Every structure is written in structure tokens, then in C-alpha cells.
Amino acid sequence: MRESRLTKKDNIFINRFALSINYIPEQLIGRDDEIDEIESLVEPILSNSEPKNALVTGLTGVGKTVVIEHVMSTLLDVTKDFDLNIKIVNINCKQDNTDNRIIVHIINDIDPNNNIPKQGLSKSQYLDYMWEILSKERIILIAILDEIHVLKSTDILYHLSRPSQFKKSDNYIFIGIIGISNDISFLDNIESSILSSFGERHLIFSPYREEQLVEILKNRVPIAFKEGVVMDGVLELCAKYSDHGDARTALEILDAAGEMAKNENCDTIQPGHVKMAYNKVNTDALFKLVKELPIQTKIVLISTLIANKIHFNNTTTGDVENQYKVYAEHLGIEILTRTSISKHITKLDTIGVIDASIATKKRMGITRIITINFDSEELGRALFQDFRLSPLALQSSILKNFAKPKTKMLWDKDQCRFVECVIEN
Ligand SMILES: Nc1ncnc2c1ncn2[C@@H]1O[C@H](COP(=O)(O)OP(=O)(O)OP(=O)(O)O)[C@@H](O)[C@H]1O
Numbered sequence: 574m575r576e577s578r579l580t581k582k583d584n585i586f587i588n589r590f591a592l593s594i595n596y597i598p599e600q601l602i603g604r605d606d607e608i609d610e611i612e613s614l615v616e617p618i619l620s621n622s623e624p625k626n627a628l629v630t631g632l633t634g635v636g637k638t639v640v641i642e643h644v645m646s647t648l649l650d651v652t653k654d655f656d657l658n659i660k661i662v663n664i665n666c667k668q669d670n671t672d673n674r675i676i677v678h679i680i681n682d683i684d685p686n687n688n689i690p691k692q693g694l695s696k697s698q699y700l701d702y703m704w705e706i707l708s709k710e711r712i713i714l715i716a717i718l719d720e721i722h723v724l725k726s727t728d729i730l731y732h733l734s735r736p737s738q739f740k741k742s743d744n745y746i747f748i749g750i751i752g753i754s755n756d757i758s759f760l761d762n763i764e765s766s767i768l769s770s771f772g773e774r775h776l777i778f779s780p781y782r783e784e785q786l787v788e789i790l791k792n793r794v795p796i797a798f799k800e801g802v803v804m805d806g807v808l809e810l811c812a813k814y815s816d817h818g819d820a821r822t823a824l825e826i827l828d829a830a831g832e833m834a835k836n837e838n839c840d841t842i843q844p845g846h847v848k849m850a851y852n853k854v855n856t857d858a859l860f861k862l863v864k865e866l867p868i869q870t871k872i873v874l875i876s877t878l879i880a881n882k883i884h885f886n887n888t889t890t891g892d893v894e895n896q897y898k899v900y901a902e903h904l905g906i907e908i909l910t911r912t913s914i915s916k917h918i919t920k921l922d923t924i925g926v927i928d929a930s931i932a933t934k935k936r937m938g939i940t941r942i943i944t945i946n947f948d949s950e951e952l953g954r955a956l957f958q959d960f961r962l963s964p965l966a967l968q969s970s971i972l973k974n975f976a977k978p979k980t981k982m983l984w985d986k987d988q989c990r991f992v993e994c995v996i997e998n
């Protein structure tokens with residue numbers, strides 16, 4: 574009879590939430606300088622002046638959000654007995670990507686009982702309302718704009734960084750803007766007007782070193798796991814597998830390793846579990862990444878995959894383009910121009926699925942040589958999650974293989990080993 578996982582004894586976890594992205598750690602490792610810099614932005618508030626603006630960048634999982642949250646919570650704590658009306662508004666620019674949406678978000682946070690329409694007013698009407706509330710309530714606003722690189726226009730930064738221009742009463746309006754981005758290429762294209770909105774303050778969070786990642790994990794172990802569960806070498810391996818000094822991935826791998834050990838009814842987490850967990854986390858990340866791509870990008874990617882099977886490490890943009898034309902035609906989809914295909918290749922390079930570096934080849938002149946950064950089997954399976962690509966499975970035996978039914982490794986207790994099972998959709 575099937576044993577429910579809900580009744581299974583848990584030998585591994587006590588408080589698994591300590592490994593979650595939503596858990597707020599008590600201690601932050603290796604970020605004293607960054608904490609100090611963010612504190613210096615809000616410090617003027619304590620002397621009745623306006624907070625400063627800054628742009629914070631760094632790769633994913635390097636502690637940008639957690640450090641800013643930490644400083645904001647210290648600020649609220651320190652000022653709780655002061656006569657200051659500090660409002661911290663967190664905006665994700667992916668969700669609120671226009672000026673009006675950002676202003677409405679701020680209005681809703683600083684004046685939850687407002688009854689202004691969420692749509693339909695002009696920007697200046699929304700702005701006027703916001704200035705009025707900020708001024709009337711003497712609010713010190715700290716606007717944290719995450720994923721700032723997706724903003725359609727940077728006008729909002731201009732408005733928020735120059736509140737005095739809108740001052741109608743005697744009350745000064747104090748606003749601090751903290752922009753956050755993990756898109757490193759954004760820095761190359763950053764307009765000087767954006768940087769000037771931030772007063773030229775730019776903080777870069779560097780990746781964690783392996784020993785810092787181990788320290789971050791070590792602090793969570795006594796909270797998350799039962800005593801003696803984590804074997805020697807496990808944390809070091811999690812840190813090592815987290816390729817670009819990313820604490821989030823290191824925590825995810827440790828969490829998944831714990832789950833693997835639990836599923837196997839083990840009493841301890843072994844380095845072997847970390848290896849399996851790494852594969853799982855990587856595959857999950859790839860599937861998520863590929864799922865979100867537009868159909869044309871997926872066709873360019875599948876073309877790259879096949880061109881790579883044929884031309885190996887000599888695959889050029891032209892090879893991908895030729896393959897792409899065959900596939901787009903077969904799918905009856907608009908055939909993109911060479912320039913557009915090239916843009917999709919650049920995009921895939923930026924998000925890290927492929928590597929398309931410029932190379933000079935004698936015969937071909939300057940071209941891009943394209944390699945794939947993931948296991949091609951996994952990538953193929955990830956692409957074929959999209960049923961619209963399934964007609965391509967008839968095109969080649971390689972693609973046919975990728976379109977195999979989805980399987981999952983499950984632990985078979987009777988056979989005492991993992992077995993591959995087909996997952997029915
Ligand atoms: N110095 C640290 N000490 C303890 N935990 C940390 C530290 N830095 C990051 N973490 C943990 O790592 C995870 C990722 O951190 P965070 O969300 O701050 O990264 P991020 O730089 O904002 O990434 P992204 O760009 O993807 O938003 C969180 O669970 C956080 O608690």
C-alpha cells in the first residue's frame with residue numbers, strides 16, 4: 574500500500590522555513606560595508622533632512638533585498654519613538670512598470686483609505702494627489718524600486734527625485750529612492766539621466782566567496798535541521814555548486830538535499846544528496862527560464878540546439894538562422910529577419926542559456942560562435958513542454974527523443990532504488 578508522505582516520519586527537518594527565501598536571517602554575513610552604505614542613505618532622516626538616493630546592483634542572490642530590508646527594519650526600530658512619519662514603499666517594477674502604476678502604488682501604501690480611481694486620471698492628477706498626501710501628512714517616503722531595469726520610462730525617477738519642484742505648501746517633501754537591479758547588462762546601457770537621479774550613488778554588491786556562503790548556510794543549520802543531520806562536506810558542496818556566489822541557490826540546494834534525504838528515509842544528509850539536489854535545482858531553474866520565453870525565442874533556441882548537434886563547437890549565427898527558417902516554416906509561423914534572429918540570440922546569451930561570443934574565423938570573417946550552457950537533453954525536454962513545438966518532433970530523431978513523455982525519478986521502497994516513472998499530464 575502507498576505510504577502517504579504526510580504520515581512519514583521526518584528525520585531531517587525541524588523548521589524548514591529557515592531555508593526559505595521569505596525567512597529573514599538574524600545575522601547577515603559579509604555585508605557590513607554594504608549595510609553601512611545603505612544606512613548612510615537614511616541617516617539624514619535622524620537629523621531632520623531628506624534621505625539620499627542610490628542605485629544598487631549585483632547578480633541574483635547576493636543579498637541586495639535582504640540587506641535593504643535589514644536596514645529599513647533598523648530604521649523603523651530606531652525611529653519608533655521619534656515624531657517622524659516614515660513610510661517605506663516596496664515596488665516591483667515588473668508588476669508596476671509605468672509611471673501611473675508606480676504613483677498609484679505609492680498612494681495606496683501611504684493613504685490606504687483613498688478613493689481615487691486606479692485608472693483613468695492623468696499622470697499630473699495622480700502626482701498632485703501624491704504630493705498633497707506626502708505634504709499634508711509630513712511623510713518621509715523611501716521608495717524601493719526593485720527590478721528597476723524593466724521600467725518603460727525613467728520619468729518617474731525624475732519626478733520622485735525633484736519633489737521640491739512640486740512643493741505648494743510650506744511643508745518640505747522628503748523622498749529617498751533606492752533602485753535595485755540584478756541585470757548587469759543594464760549598467761552598460763544606463764542613461765546618465767538615471768544615474769543623475771540617483772545622485773551618482775551606485776552600490777555594487779559583489780558575489781559571495783565560497784567560505785561566506787558556507788557561513789550563511791551554517792547559521793541556518795541549527796534552526797532548519799535536527800541535530801547531527803548535516804554531514805561533513807555538505808555545506809561546502811552546496812556553496813561550490815552555487816556557481817556565481819549566489820546565496821539563494823546555495824540555500825535552495827541545501828533545502829532540496831534535505832528533501833532528497835527525507836524522501837529516501839535517511840537520517841542524515843550526505844554529499845551524494847547535494848549532487849542530486851544540484852541537478853534538480855538546475856533543471857527546475859532551466860524549465861522555469863525556458864517556459865517564460867516567447868515562442869519565437871523558443872524556436873531560435875531549438876534551432877541553436879540542433880545546429881549545435883550538427884556543428885558542435887563551431888556553430889555560427891548563420892547555422893542557427895538556417896535551422897530556424899526550416900522550423901519556423903514547418904510551424905507556419907512568421908519567419909523573422911536575420912537581424913531579429915540575431916536579437917533573440919543576444920537575449921538568450923544575456924539570460925545565460927547560451928553563450929554567443931564574437932569570434933574571428935578565417936573562412937567566415939567575424940561571426941558569433943554559439944554554445945549551449947545546459948545539458949542538451951534537459952534543454953530539449955524543457956522546450957517540448959510547450960505543445961506548440963510538438964510538430965517539430967517529426968522533423969528529426971533527436972527532437973523526437975526530446976518530446977518523450979515527461980518522467981520523474983521516484984524512490985521505490987521495495988526495490989530500494991530510484992525508478993523512472995512517467996508523469997501523466
Ligand atoms: N549576507 C547574508 N546573510 C544571510 N543570508 C543571506 C545573505 N545574503 C543573502 N542571504 C539570503 O540569500 C537569499 C537571497 O538574498 P536576496 O533575496 O537578498 O538576494 P538579491 O540580491 O536580492 O537577489 P535578486 O537579485 O534575485 O532579487 C535570501 O534567502 C537571503 O536571506
Ligand SMILES: [Mg+2]
Nearest residue numbers: 637638639719
Ligand atoms: Mg532581490
